[in-house]
Amino acid sequence: MQISDLPYTDPGVPDARSGPRFLWWLGRNQAGGQLKSLAWGLLHFGGVMALPYGVGFAVQAVVDRSGGRLAFAGLLLVLAGVCLAFGDTMLHRTAVTNWITAAARVQQLLARRTAHLGSALTRRVAAGEVVAVSTGDVEKIGWFVEAVSRFTAAAVTVAAVCVALLIHQPDLGLVVALGVPLVALGVLPLLPRATRLADVQREKAGKATELASDTVAGLRVLRGIGGEELFLDRYRRASQDVRHAAVRSARMWSAISALQVLLPGALLIVVVWHGLGLVRDGRIEVGELVTVYSAVMLLTYPLRHFEEIAMAYSFSRPSAKRAARVLSLERTTTGGPDAGPVADPAGGADDPRTPPSGDLFDPVTGLLAPEGRLTAVVCGDPDEAGRLAERLGGHAALDEGDVPGPSVRLGEAPLDALPLDAARAVVLVQDKDPVLLSGTLSELLDVPASGNVTVDDALTAAECGDVLDALAQASVDEDPMAAPITERGRSLSGGQRQRLALARSLVTDPEVLVLDEPTSAVDSHTEARIADGLRTVRKGRTTVVCTSSPLLLDRAERVVFVHEGEVAAVGVHRVLVRTDPRYRAVVTRETEEEQRRSGSTANSTDAASPNGSGPVIEIEETA
Known part of the structure; x- marks a missing residue:
């Protein structure tokens, strides 16, 4: 794999069971690049370690006054220099390629997983962690992947030099063979503490990143x-x-780096001291001592890679753990061989693969949204409303090991059994914090759509008139559709962003539209007009609105009250607010003291059980 071939056609299915398993999977998927890097690394380190032999041979040739052997030594040094230079160049080339392609593979996997999970991702993983994984962490993971081949080449070279010295000069070779493992492994006792300190640093950095992300996102509100x-x-x-x-x-x-200098230096002193004694006794030649001395001195270079691989693994392990954490998140799937045929959103009316239709039913809460009607859902817990909206879309995220619940059904089809693109084509979920991408308003509203709702109709229904006026002033040719929108719509107010996001959802005109608090940032007059526009544009289409706004609830054809995870009452707003004290408390923010003064508690004796939950109350308003 070359850098020019990126992105990958298929980055593969990662082993996200743990950080080390993910690193091992990355290494296996780059076996070709790793082998190339290993081969060039062996050539490079071989050239480095051939220099001592050439130098020792030359010194001995001068001592023996042999011109032929001196010329041979010079030729050997030239050859070693060529191998060193060429091998280093190609090693650097392949190592950087391995680094970048590994980082690109991780980024591509993260991008696909993010698109797969959608807004459910940030409900499972903090935004700061997602940013940390997709920026700095991919670089650290790529560093470790490329460092493995260089470390392997260095380890093979060190082992080969030790064996060669044992064979060529056993007296000094034995000292080197015993000392090198101590030098290479001498820093191991310090690595656990170094790793813990590095983990603490990255944890604090992740929290700081998350805090910065939250601060920037809410800067307008904070200033206000x-x-x-x-x-x-x-x-x-x-x-x-x-x-x-x-x-x-x-x-x-730095202490580990100091040891990496101190220990080889101590070994060099021992070798020289012992070697001088051997030369004085006449047991070895001067050239052999120079060879061993030079070899030990140059061994410090490949031995530095032992420190690097320790640092690379220490830094990449938590990064790989975070990446595996994100990549292990799955869309809820409860379908299987018996889940029924998979619908194709492109099928025609007579196609057996026609997109499913019918009532939307959630077996977890018992929520039923009849086909073609506007249903409002009131939840006592705002977080529960977000989870419900996510589940209604049929693409909730699961952590590894989580057991999925029963699937939401649209008609007879379980949404979780559909392919993700099919489920999203049938059911569109707009959460309470929709994202506006940078670009022009025209590009923002250029989304897959049925064609039944025009852009003008959607903007009118979402009450975007004042937004268009503001954008027209910001446009060069006073065309609001050509006006630029900054990233996440930061140049707009919260209410303006919310209305543009609603208009985008209305243009799409899906079979089922699920809205989570679509008017929480607008004033009551605008909210009332939006409620009327939403009911008009979505007439005959299934719409579910999670809200506690009385204005939206009053326009809904059907209101469902979800209490403690179950449907507690069904009816219309004006009746429920009079007859169900729990519903009234959520919608009007009525306190217990106000309930007692109004006599609500007495009227609710038959409607609620002692633990606060009771049978579903279905109330329809009569003429």
Whole structure:
């Protein structure tokens, strides 16, 4: 695999059971590149370690006054230099290729997983962690993957030199063979603490990144309430914590680096001292001592790769763990061989693969949204509303080991059994914090659509008139559709972003539209007009709105109250607000004291059980 061939046609299915398994999977998938890097590494290190033999041979030739052997030594040194230079060039080329292709593979896997999970991803993993994984972590993972082949080449070279010295000069070779393992493994006792300090540093850095991301996302609100300095102070403290942790980690790694200099130096002293004694006794020649001395001196170069691989693994292991954590998230799947035929969203009316239709039913809560009607859902817990909206889309995310619940059904078809693109084509979920990508308004609204709802109709229904006026002022030719929208729509207010996101969803015109708090950032007058526009545009289409707004609830054809994870009441807003105290408490924010004063508690004796849950109350308003 070459850099020019990126991106991968198929990055593969990663082994995301753990960080080390993920690293091993990456290495196996780059076996060709690893072998090339290993071969060039052996040539490079072979050239390096051939220099001592050439130098020793030349010294001995001068001592013996042999011109022919001196010329041969010079030729050997030239050949070693060529191998060293060419091998180093190609080693660097293949190593960088391995690094970049490994990082690109991880980025591609993360991008696919993010697109696969959609908004469910940030409900499972903190935004700061996702940013850390997709930026710095991929570089650290790529570093370890490419360092493995260079370390292997260095280890093979060191072993070969030790064996050669034992054969060529057993007296000094034995000292080297015993000393090199001590030099290579002498830093091992320090690595666990160094790894722990590095983990602490990365954990604090991840928290600081998440805090910075949250601060930037809410900067407009923070400025509005005067909380900007408070969050900046928090980030300063978090940043200082990261700095202190980095300094402590750097001290430990500097101690390891010092040992990597000290131990080879001590070995060199021992070799020279022992070698001088052997030369004085006449047991070895001067050239042989120079050869062994030079070999031990140059061994410090490949031995440095032992430190590098330890650092690379220490830094990449938590990075790989975070990446595996994201990649292990799965879409909820409860379908199987008996789940029925898979629908094709492109099928025609007479096609047996026609997209499913019918009532939307959630067996977990008992929620039923009749086909072609506007159903409002009220949840006592706002987080429960978000989870319900996610589940209704049929693409909730599961952590590894989680047991999925029963599938939401559209008509007779379980949504979890559909391919993800088919499920998203049939059911569109807009969560409470929709994302607006940068570009023009025209590009924002250029989405897959049925064609039944025009852009103008969608903008009118979402009450975007003032948004269009503001964008027209920002446009060069006063065309609001050509006006630029910044990343995440930061140049717009919260209400403007929310209305444009609603217009985008209405243009799509899916079979089922699920909206989670679509009007939480707009004023009551605008909200009332949006409610009327939503009911008009979505007439005859299945729409589910998770909200506690009385204005939206009053326009809904059917209201479902979900209490403690189960449907507790079904009816219309004006009746439920009079007859069900739990519903009224959620919608009107009525306190228990106000309930007692209004006599609500007495009226609810038959409607609720002692533990706060009771049978479903289905109430329809009569004329």
